[in-house]
Amino acid sequence: IAKLIAWGETREQALVTLDQALAKFHVVGVQTNLAFLSRLVNCPDFAQAQLDTSLIARNQAILFPGPAPLTWRILAGAIAALLVQEQQQAATYASSPWTCTDGWRLGMAHQRQLQFLYNEEKILATLIYAKEGLHIHALDSHSRLHFTHQETCYRIQLDTEQYTLNIFTKEDCFYIYSDQISTQLRYLNPLVQKGHADHTENQLTAPMPGKIIVI
Numbered sequence: 001i002a003k004l005i006a007w008g009e010t011r012e013q014a015l016v017t018l019d020q021a022l023a024k025f026h027v028v029g030v031q032t033n034l035a036f037l038s039r040l041v042n043c044p045d046f047a048q049a050q051l052d053t054s055l056i057a058r059n060q061a062i063l064f065p066g067p068a069p070l071t072w073r074i075l076a077g078a079i080a081a082l083l084v085q086e087q088q089q090a091a092t093y094a095s096s097p098w099t100c101t102d103g104w105r106l107g108m109a110h111q112r113q114l115q116f117l118y119n120e121e122k123i124l125a126t127l128i129y130a131k132e133g134l135h136i137h138a139l140d141s142h143s144r145l146h147f148t149h150q151e152t153c154y155r156i157q158l159d160t161e162q163y164t165l166n167i168f169t170k171e172d173c174f175y176i177y178s179d180q181i182s183t184q185l186r187y188l189n190p191l192v193q194k195g196h197a198d199h200t201e202n203q204l205t206a207p208m209p210g211k212i213i214v215i
Helices: 011-023 034-041 072-093
Strands: 110-118 121-130 133-138 141-150 153-158 161-170 173-178 181-187
Touching (some): 072 121, 072 133, 072 153, 072 161
16 A cells, blocks of 8 residues: 655645656556546546545546557557567577577568557557668558667657657566556467467467377
């Protein structure tokens, strides 16, 4: 249990400070009510101290909006974080050519299909390893991707647009913070998805085209 207290000369100043402090919280791995509290702080009734036991019911639409559509910026951030994760994993096998993550091909540019899960919706993206750099085709858009990162801070450029995201990675899940909005995306790894392979907690098996029945 955590408590956040903000102070100001006026209620308005205190709410501004509280709103800014809530935006700086990045919590991964457990569910929190940070998003609800941010909406509550910005709710007109709460801001004007119109407080009673029906406040939440009166402001249902403001406090509990439906899930927002996934934005192009957030999806690009998840792809960048996925590539960084793969580079870090491959670094432990630096001497092996099979762990290279640069998408090199002798002929045409390598195109890779990626799937993410966002609010139970599958999001498809195509990552293209072109000679001039990475390209993403998804959400009816196409852009060139360039990014740098330092720990969890990602500086991303889509064509000429630049912006910053804070991204935390936990296995196949990516927790992306942009301004006061937190978004969670899960990468659907084709090696462990149903239909490609059967998996249990400690092993991975794949169907065989034939079986040895007599030796």
